Amino acid sequence: MENFIVIYQALPFLLQGIITTLGLVLSALFLGFIIAVPFSVGQVYGSFWIKKLIGIYVWFFRGLPILVLLFLFYYGLFNMIGLNLSAFMAAVLVLGLRSSAYQAQIFRGSIQSLGQGQMLAAQSLGMSKWKAIWNIIVPQALRISIPGWSNEYPAMLTESAVTYAIGVMEVLTRGNFIASRTYRPMPIYLTCAIIFLILSYSGMKILHVLETKVRIPGFEE
Amino acid sequence: MKKRKELILQIKNIHKSFGENEVLKGISFDVFKGETKVIIGPSGMGKSTLLRCINQLTIPEQGSIWLRDQEVTHHNVREMNRFRQKIGMVFQDFNLFDHLNAIRNVEIALIKVKGMKKDEARDKGMQELKKVGLGKQALLYPAELSGGQKQRVSIARALAMDPEVMLFDEPTSALDPELIGEVLGVMQKLAKEGMTMVVVTHEMGFARSVADEIIFLEKGRLLESGPPGKLFYQPKYQRTKKFLFKLTELYGDIDGEKT
Numbered sequence: 001m002e003n004f005i006v007i008y009q010a011l012p013f014l015l016q017g018i019i020t021t022l023g024l025v026l027s028a029l030f031l032g033f034i035i036a037v038p039f040s041v042g043q044v045y046g047s048f049w050i051k052k053l054i055g056i057y058v059w060f061f062r063g064l065p066i067l068v069l070l071f072l073f074y075y076g077l078f079n080m081i082g083l084n085l086s087a088f089m090a091a092v093l094v095l096g097l098r099s100s101a102y103q104a105q106i107f108r109g110s111i112q113s114l115g116q117g118q119m120l121a122a123q124s125l126g127m128s129k130w131k132a133i134w135n136i137i138v139p140q141a142l143r144i145s146i147p148g149w150s151n152e153y154p155a156m157l158t159e160s161a162v163t164y165a166i167g168v169m170e171v172l173t174r175g176n177f178i179a180s181r182t183y184r185p186m187p188i189y190l191t192c193a194i195i196f197l198i199l200s201y202s203g204m205k206i207l208h209v210l211e212t213k214v215r216i217p218g219f220e221e
Numbered sequence: 222m223k224k225r226k227e228l229i230l231q232i233k234n235i236h237k238s239f240g241e242n243e244v245l246k247g248i249s250f251d252v253f254k255g256e257t258k259v260i261i262g263p264s265g266m267g268k269s270t271l272l273r274c275i276n277q278l279t280i281p282e283q284g285s286i287w288l289r290d291q292e293v294t295h296h297n298v299r300e301m302n303r304f305r306q307k308i309g310m311v312f313q314d315f316n317l318f319d320h321l322n323a324i325r326n327v328e329i330a331l332i333k334v335k336g337m338k339k340d341e342a343r344d345k346g347m348q349e350l351k352k353v354g355l356g357k358q359a360l361l362y363p364a365e366l367s368g369g370q371k372q373r374v375s376i377a378r379a380l381a382m383d384p385e386v387m388l389f390d391e392p393t394s395a396l397d398p399e400l401i402g403e404v405l406g407v408m409q410k411l412a413k414e415g416m417t418m419v420v421v422t423h424e425m426g427f428a429r430s431v432a433d434e435i436i437f438l439e440k441g442r443l444l445e446s447g448p449p450g451k452l453f454y455q456p457k458y459q460r461t462k463k464f465l466f467k468l469t470e471l472y473g474d475i476d477g478e479k480t
Contacts (some may be wrong), residue, residue, distance in 0.1 A: 071297050085304055120312070121312060121317070121375075122330075124305055124308075124309075125378070125379070126305045126382065128412060140320045216319060216362055217364065217471045
C-alpha cells in the first residue's frame, strides 16, 4: 500500500518528465531528419569528396558510445568554443547529430533501391539532376524508408534516458531523484518503465497510421 | 506518302567505349522529319547506348549529335536539359514514376520543367493519355496498370513535352506477348501522324510495315541500312540476311505473324 502512495505522490513530478523526454526525442529526430535527407542524397549523388566527408561524419557519430558523445560535446566542445547551452539543448544537438548518421543510412539504402531508371527517365524529360532528386527520387525514397525509419523512434526514446548523465530533467532523471529520496527504487523505476513503454507503443501506432496513409496504391504491404 | 526532306537529327561519327570495350565505333546517320528509323542488331552491340548518346544520357567520346541546325553534344548541363525536352524517350522497362498516378506522371515534367500552370498541364496530360487510349486509367498508379498500359503512359509522358523526335529503346521487350500489340499500335499511329521516330526493336512485323529505313548495327558499326524491302529481300551482306532470318523465326514473319 505504501508503494502506491509513493507512486501517487511521485506521479505528477514524473509525468512532467514526459514533456522533456518527448521534446528531446522529437526535436532530435527532427534535427536528424533535416540533416539526413541532404546527406543521404550527397552519399549517393555527391562528388567523391562529398561522399568521403559524409562517410567520415557517419562513421564518427555511429562509432562512439552515446555517453562519450554527450560528455565530449557538453563538457568538452561546447565549453571550449564558449557555447553556453542548457543540458537539454546540448542533448538535442548530440542525439540529433547521432540520429542523422543513422537516418542518413536508412535513406541512402532507399535511394539506392530505387534503381537508375527513375533518374534516367526524369532526365530524359529535361529535368535537371537536382529537380529529379527533389521531385522523383526523394519522395519515393522517404516512403520506402518509413518501416525502417520507424525503428529510429523507439531507439531514440530508449537512448534519451542516457541524458540523465548530464542532468536533463527527463523521466529517468526525475525517477532517480525520487528513488534516492524515498529509498523505494522498485515502484518508482517501474513507473518510469511503464511511461517509456506507453510512449513507445503510442509512437509506433502513429507511425503505422502514417505509413498506411502515404502508401502507394497497388504496392503490396 | 511524299516526304519533305527536312533534316531533324544528325548522328555523326559517334564513338563510345566502356573501359576496354568499344561498343560504338563511329556511327553516322540522318533522320528526316516524319521518318521512322528502326535499329536492329545483336544484343549487347550498342543499340541502347546509341539511343542514349542521342539524348546525352550517355556522353559519347567522339562525334556529334545535331538537332536541326543545333549541336546537342558538347554543351553544359543546362543546355543539355533543354535539348532533352525536345527528344522524347521510351524505355524498355517503362521507368514510370511509381509514386505518381498516370496523369501525374504525364504532367509532372510539364509543371516542373516547362513551368506550365497546373490546370493547363492537367488538360495537356489528359489529352496525351487519351491519345494512347488511357483516359479512363488516369488516376491509377503504375503498380495498378498492366505492362502494356505502363508503356503507353510512358509514351504519353514523352509526347506531352512535344518532342521533335521520339526514341524507343526496345519498348516491347519487357512485355508479355499479348500486350505487345497495344504498344505497337500506338507507335504505328504515331508514325502515321508524322512523328519522327528512332526505334530499337526486334519486332520485325513492325519494322517491315512502319520503318522507312532499317539500320543494322553489328560490332559497333553500321553494317548495312536501307528500306525494309531491300534489307529483307536483297541484303548486301550474308550476315544481315542471317540475322533477319533468325529474328523472323523468333519474333514472327514480315507480316507480324509467327511462322
